[in-house]
Amino acid sequence: MEYVRGDVMDNYEKFVSDLKQYLNIDLAGYKRQQMERRTNALMGTLGYKGNYNEFVRVMRTDKEIFNRFLNHMTINVSEFFRNPQQWEKLEKNILPSLLSESANLKIWSAGCSTGEEPYTLAMILAESFGFGKHTILATDFDNTVVAKASEGVYLKKEVQGTPEKYLHKYFDVQDDKYKVKDELKKNITFKNHNLLRDDFPVALDLIICRNVVIYFKEDAKSILYYNFHKALRRGGILFTGSTEQILQARSIGYSTADTFFYKKN
Ligand SMILES: C[S@@+](CC[C@H](N)C(=O)[O-])C[C@H]1O[C@@H](n2cnc3c(N)ncnc32)[C@H](O)[C@@H]1O
CATH class of the missing domain: 3.40.50.150 (Vaccinia Virus protein VP39)
Structure with missing residues (x-):
């Protein structure tokens, strides 16, 4: 399993594993540093600072928060005729x-x-x-x-x-x-x-x-x-x-x- 060091997961690794299990989001192919930073920034904004378990629990029931998370993580800025x-x-x-x-x-x-x-x-x-x-x-x-x-x-x-x-x-x-x-x-x-x-x-x-x-x-x-x-x-x-x-x-x-x-x- 991608995020396990030894056999102990840290909080973020457990969060990534929960995302996959409960919300069908797989962050395994993404660079950890950027994803972790963006997740923490959003959790801070929404009042869940440091509490990954609670954040996953809320996303499982609150579609709006879940969509905010998805939008925040996918950074979908685009432009007509970009470059x-x-x-x-x-x-x-x-x-x-x-x-x-x-x-x-x-x-x-x-x-x-x-x-x-x-x-x-x-x-x-x-x-x-x-x-x-x-x-x-x-x-x-x-x-x-x-x-x-x-x-x-x-x-x-x-x-x-x-x-x-x-x-x-x-x-x-x-x-x-x-x-x-x-x-x-x-x-x-x-x-x-x-x-x-x-x-x-x-x-x-x-x-x-x-x-x-x-x-x-x-x-x-x-x-x-x-x-x-x-x-x-x-x-x-x-x-x-x-x-x-x-x-x-x-x-x-x-x-x-x-x-x-x-x-x-
Ligand atoms: C910054 S936008 C780029 C949009 C456009 N290609 C452009 O250059 O203007 C990046 C897009 O990649 C999508 N994306 C990220 N990971 C993806 C994946 N695994 N599969 C499909 N789309 C993905 C995001 O949802 C986001 O809309």
Whole structure:
């Protein structure tokens, strides 16, 4: 068992074990230091300082507290066109070459949070290459964000970063809210999926997984990059976050297509 040193669990290890047993949350793949710090900060805010047992007991009955915990731990900040230079590289260099190999792309936005990432991709595809019959699977293991993503309604401040011409074309504006148009949504399927537990799709042309693995332990990251490699078709691309270099890329079987774009050999 991951968190046991000798045969005695400390308080935090017991908390992790209780989370798994009673609330079906498995923190084993995540770095302890960050998770422990975030848990303690939230427990302090909610008045359970240091009392893991009580906190688990409350989360088992109080759905609202449980959801606060989930939201706090998953850090689901996202943005439309996050790191725009990277999206530009995708548009100018990566997509044309993928499209020359398959007309209808099969794409996965893994850890999509509230939907900004798959919608950004869908807008770029539509704008530069037409709507086509591409399929975009957009997943996250947090049901709250998956629900918001599939609703596709954002406040003005949340669509900041989206070029004006895209806002006009791909959103309906109602009462200061920006609603993604159905024609953009129709190729996207939103689903719950846990990257550390669930089966992966296969034969993908492109996987986008950005700013998700920051709190994963090194071994969990390696397994994930192996599994992404398996999920891609030969020549398919993995697009990672702007700080996320895959150190063992060559040994897994990726070559570099561009910075933060890895191609399956
Ligand atoms: C910081 S957001 C990144 C969103 C988007 N990819 C971006 O770059 O803007 C990280 C997301 O990863 C999700 N996540 C964390 N661990 C996960 C796991 N094991 N399986 C699936 N999603 C996970 C979180 O719920 C969160 O929504």
